Amino acid sequence: MTDIGRLVRDIADEMRGAEERGEVATYIPPLARIDPRQFGLCVVMADGEIHAAGDSEELFSIQSVSKVFALTQALGKVGDTLWRRVGREPSGTPFNSIVQLEREEGVPRNPFINAGALVVADINLAGHEPRVAIGELLRFMRYLADDDTIIIDEAVARAEQATGFRNIALANYMKAFGNITHPPELTLGVYFHQCAIAMSCRQLAMAGRFLMHGGFYEPGGPRVVSGQRARRINALMLTCGHYDASGDFAFRVGLPGKSGVGGGILAIAPGKAAIAVWSPGLNANGNSLLGTLALERLTEATGWSVF
Numbered sequence: 202m203t204d205i206g207r208l209v210r211d212i213a214d215e216m217r218g219a220e221e222r223g224e225v226a227t228y229i230p231p232l233a234r235i236d237p238r239q240f241g242l243c244v245v246m247a248d249g250e251i252h253a254a255g256d257s258e259e260l261f262s263i264q265s266v267s268k269v270f271a272l273t274q275a276l277g278k279v280g281d282t283l284w285r286r287v288g289r290e291p292s293g294t295p296f297n298s299i300v301q302l303e304r305e306e307g308v309p310r311n312p313f314i315n316a317g318a319l320v321v322a323d324i325n326l327a328g329h330e331p332r333v334a335i336g337e338l339l340r341f342m343r344y345l346a347d348d349d350t351i352i353i354d355e356a357v358a359r360a361e362q363a364t365g366f367r368n369i370a371l372a373n374y375m376k377a378f379g380n381i382t383h384p385p386e387l388t389l390g391v392y393f394h395q396c397a398i399a400m401s402c403r404q405l406a407m408a409g410r411f412l413m414h415g416g417f418y419e420p421g422g423p424r425v426v427s428g429q430r431a432r433r434i435n436a437l438m439l440t441c442g443h444y445d446a447s448g449d450f451a452f453r454v455g456l457p458g459k460s461g462v463g464g465g466i467l468a469i470a471p472g473k474a475a476i477a478v479w480s481p482g483l484n485a486n487g488n489s490l491l492g493t494l495a496l497e498r499l500t501e502a503t504g505w506s507v508f
């Protein structure tokens with residue numbers, strides 16, 4: 202039996218000394234100021250045991266990892282009718298790409314590229330004030346993580362609002378096709394705030410438990426989503442969670458995973474573990490360089506790959 206606690210500490214030690222760490226995202230100004238020497242890892246096992254090492258208690262901007270939870274929230278509201286407005290195929294394009302939207306009449310390829318996440322935010326807005334939708338998502342995250350301290354970093358949300366010209370373009374473009382139903386600035390407000398949620402690796406791994414437990418909050422606990430929905434969200438994370446690097450992530454790590462430009466990755470080993478890793482330096486596809494390497498080490502040693 203692998204000693205997971207020891208493995209987690211060994212991986213954190215290796216990553217602490219790594220020279221090649223990638224580049225922090227600079228297009229969102231507060232993220233450009235984050236120290237790239239940080240690395241955190243937390244593994245929550247199926248039996249609830251927690252193994253953590255490095256900067257696993259440090260808060261970071263979860264960015265696109267929020268798209269997993271926003272999708273879960275939106276599916277809870279409108280069920281599978283969501284798929285009339287968002288596809289379920291990998292895009293093969295960068296996270297902020299606009300090129301497919303013209304040919305595909307404003308229907309984004311999947312809920313994890315920015316265009317898809319904006320439609321999901323539009324569904325979550327559901328005619329309310331943006332603060333109602335975002336408050337609901339925050340409460341959901343706090344419930345899932347069993348932690349009332351999770352907050353939104355308002356400085357990050359403001360910076361995204363001020364510099365998010367690509368997202369503003371995407372929302373307006375989809376509005377022209379009728380696939381954004383609210384005034385784009387309101388939908389964008391929800392989206393920018395969900396991306397600005399700040400969490401630690403421990404909080405994020407805890408929040409991902411329902412995806413390891415087939416939709417249950419914890420063994421013997423209440424249902425968060427059906428087993429089918431949990432499987433489907435995991436399938437989307439595997440095929441689309443790392444954008445045009447999803448194939449490479451499946452090849453190297455072999456787990457459903459969702460990355461964010463803050464350097465966080467949530468990965469799920471169904472029935473075995475929920476894992477959150479964070480290191481702010483990114484590879485060329487905008488995914489955490491050391492985070493991916495750490496997950497590769499973890500699945501190599503444990504055999505947790507789904508393949």
Ligand code: DON
Pocket residue numbers: 263264265266296297315361368396460461462463487488
């Ligand atoms: O909308 C954006 O560009 C960011 N708030 C989130 C992008 C992101 O995290 C992409 N993931 N790797």
